[in-house]
Amino acid sequence: MVKKNPLRRLSVALRLTEAYQPAQSPDSMMNAPSLNQFLTDAKASYLKDVKEDPTKAAAWTVVMGNEAGGVWSLSSLERLTESFADLDTLASSIAYAWILSEVDKVLSVPLLPMERADLSLRAENLHALKMAGLSEDALLTLTELADFRPQKFALVDHNRLGPTYDPNAEVVAIIDHHHDEGFYLNANPRTISPCGSSASLVAALLPPEPPAELCTLLLTAVLLDTDGLKPGGKATDVDRSSALFVATKSTISNSIPPLSALSPIDNPDPDALYDAQAIKDLVSTLTLKKTDVSHLGGFDLLRRDYKEYTHPLPWVPSQPAIKVGLSTVPARLKAWGSDGRLEKDAVEWMRRRGLTILGVLTTFRDTKGKMLGKSGKHGKHKREMAWIILQETEMEQISAKGLTIDTLANRLFASLEADTEIEVKKHKKFDVEKSSHLPPKAKVKVYKQGNAQATRKAIAPLVKKTLESTGPSDSTAESGKEGPASKY
Structure with missing residues (x-):
């Protein structure tokens, strides 16, 4: 008997992708590059097109999270650098770019809307990257883009481009958990649903056997945004179901009880992970790193x-x-x-x-x-x-x-x-x-x-x-x- 993935039911219930069907079979995922290699290759190929053929570069889908303070001034092409991607933005953009590229075979690259020198401002991000086996050098930031402005976006962790972006830029997809500002109604998917973390919505789109490193990255974001899935807190059923799935597929899966011990497959316990010691330890570490700003x-x-x-x-x-x-x-x-x-x-x-x-x-x-x-x-x-x-x-x-x-x-x-x-x-x-x-x-x-x-x-x-x-x-x-x- 084939086990049912609770996230597939969740995906349909939320109408995330109208009963999402991956373009690639699970077997083909076995030959996919590592997550770090995917990021490295995507960044290199995109920047090559930016340098050599801007027309080809404009065809790429740039997956970007909340840019906070803005990016470009349209009048002068001056880059506004005061934007610091949080862990939800970081994980969601990397994960959705991987899904577009490796599952749906759409040219895509994640962009962190911040300068490379500012990566150190968020110690929790660096810790999550290390846990996922990802190199900072593999990430695309504003520092590498110079004056080039992307023309096609997939937005995660927000649902409206800032006023400093090209007003003619196309937004082809949105996955977000904030208030719907009512823009880009033709985006597909256009998933704007309240929950603790955008990473939970992205996790619901993963194929049955995603990379363990990617699951680890998403798990850290969900846990940090929901105070470790604390009952009665920010976590919704979407967050709990997504966390349950990615935790058992992550690089720390051996440190938590088996899925069968945590929760029945067909009737998952919404608080199954909360009491797992490995989850509590991870939440404690991420929280300490996030709140330690003594060096700033x-x-x-x-x-x-x-x-x-x-x-x-x-x-x-x-x-x-x-x-x-x-x-x-x-x-x-x-x-x-x-x-x-x-x-x-x-x-x-x-x-x-x-x-x-x-x-x-x-x-x-x-x-x-x-x-x-x-x-x-x-x-x-x-x-x-x-x-x-x-x-x-x-x-x-x-x-x-x-x-x-x-x-x-x-x-x-x-x-x-x-x-x-x-x-x-x-x-x-x-x-x-x-x-x-x-x-x-x-x-x-x-x-x-x-x-x-x-x-x-x-x-x-x-x-x-x-x-x-x-x-x-x-x-x-x-x-x-x-x-x-x-x-x-």
Whole structure:
């Protein structure tokens, strides 16, 4: 009797590929090159075409994850390098490029939207690559592309190209777990489904016998994004089923109980892997590497895990737009931002990116106490946030058209303070409102965040709603007077 792969049922249920049928038989996969060799060959062939025949290069499908801060300026071909692929983006792009190339026989190459010199900013990525037997030299980064801009993309871990890309570029496929922004409706597949990790959705497209190294890479991403498949946490059934499949095919499969011991084939236990010691050990190692940023200064911390947004302001008569950045930093403010360092590094970063607003979102554990929390980790999980608004760049022009920095600041701060999900209160031990290290007219507030479970995925929509909503706040914006916080 042939064993059923639970992921095949999952793939059909999610309509990932309309009952995915691999172009190659399982036997043909036996002759496929190693994952590292695939990456090396794909990178070399693609760059050869880029150099010798841009027309041929434009036919390649470039699989790219979340590019965060952008890549190219269309007007000057200037590369914007502030983008640092996280592990989900890294694993998803490599895995989907392998599927396209080795299974569907489509010319494809994964691209990490970052400079090669910045690979070291994410130690967890390097550890996952090492576990998968992959060389950093085999990866394609922006450093190797010079001024060439790809024309055909498959997007993973996001579903919209940034505004700095060629607007005529074609998006042929999307696999993502974020909010659907409604673009590229002809992409095939176009899978945008909520779950803990995009790597889980990609794993559902693997053939029955994928490379063990690729399964290891995907497993690390799923585990890190779901806190080790913690029950009641971020993990969905998609994440658990995918993790169960790739774990038993990975290079660490000998370290975990057999699939039959973990879960029945036809009725998989959704939490089967969570208690496996090898999984717990791997999650602990990845988490420690991700949170160890002791070697980084404030400027690198701000750009290490960064997302950027452009928000129109319909409540201002001229209806301008401003740029907002959100940086997630895995260390308390006092550890790296005291004595004016936060203000200096933040202002430098904001000026480089042309930001009007920067939100610095910290996440850390209070290690003063030695008690173990429910998670088995030392210290209570805490979050802080610092917000800086500059009277520079776009604001100087916008101010002459009906908006002042005071109006913008009051609107943002009132919205944050009124929100019942994030539960902020003024940070009395890190007060920089009167800092001498800020430019004139700049506005800043620092909060402690009561709800430590509210991540950037909760903060970003709140900021979007605050800045882009019309309604009661229109009149206060036009008059320059602020209404009560409840209006925001």
